[in-house]
Amino acid sequence: SAVISQKPSRDIxxxxxxxxxxxxxxxxVTMMFWYRQQPGQSLTLIATANQGSEATYESxxxxxxxxxxxxxxxxxxxxxxxxxxxDSSIYLCSVAxxxxxxxxxxxxxxxxxxx
Amino acid sequence: DAKTTQPNSMESNxxxxxxxxxxxxxxxxxxxxxxxxxxxxxxxxYVIHGLTSNVNNRMASLAxxxxxKSSTLILHRATLRDAAVYxxxxxxxxxxxxxxxxxxxxTTLQVKP
Numbered sequence: 001s002a003v004i005s006q007k008p009s010r011d012i013x014x015x016x017x018x019x020x021x022x023x024x025x026x027x028x029v030t031m032m033f034w035y036r037q038q039p040g041q042s043l044t045l046i047a048t049a050n051q052g053s054e055a056t057y058e059s060x061x062x063x064x065x066x067x068x069x070x071x072x073x074x075x076x077x078x079x080x081x082x083x084x085x086x087d088s089s090i091y092l093c094s095v096a097x098x099x100x101x102x103x104x105x106x107x108x109x110x111x112x113x114x115x
Numbered sequence: 116d117a118k119t120t121q122p123n124s125m126e127s128n129x130x131x132x133x134x135x136x137x138x139x140x141x142x143x144x145x146x147x148x149x150x151x152x153x154x155x156x157x158x159x160x161y162v163i164h165g166l167t168s169n170v171n172n173r174m175a176s177l178a179x180x181x182x183x184k185s186s187t188l189i190l191h192r193a194t195l196r197d198a199a200v201y202x203x204x205x206x207x208x209x210x211x212x213x214x215x216x217x218x219x220x221x222t223t224l225q226v227k228p
Contacts, residue, residue: 033215042202043159043218092158096214103149104216106158 002027002095004107012113013083020079021110023093028073033094037109043092049076083114119203124223127193135188135222137203142183146205149216150177150188154199162188162201198226
């Protein structure tokens, strides 16, 4: 199993500012994912972040808005840039091993409110 | 990505079995069937997964149809703590997929005392 922590757990930000969310895993993992969950909705995958390569973004998400760093096998950051109220969501970090048979583990999420 | 279809919501009585259905008619031969659940105010948690054969673990059982076009998550005795959104997800791995999980809307399970 993998234990994931995220910082901050929640934040309230002003529009136009940026917030960097940290994800720390207690073991080395290959694949890391960032999700967004808007109020009352399901999870939407933002990007896949593998160590040593550029993050792969899903349709509708761009690097300028959600830059991601993955400096090693236990840590990643997601920045939400130039925030607007529409960015108010829960952002979740997730990790998995390679292969379709491996379970995926999720962090507790970061609850972001943009005013 | 192969899609799944689940009922929006289901109700169950406490201590009774619950059968949560999932249709995945476009499943490919290398797709694993994963189930996750999300309790209120928490991140999703893994429940069970399988490929072809039925699977059991301490949380639940997974019954997979012979043609793999549908599956059923079985909670043998529902408790109030099982009230959550249950997601049925197909997860494969190839050079373009990278094993990512794509969430649908899931089934909201309500458990009544």
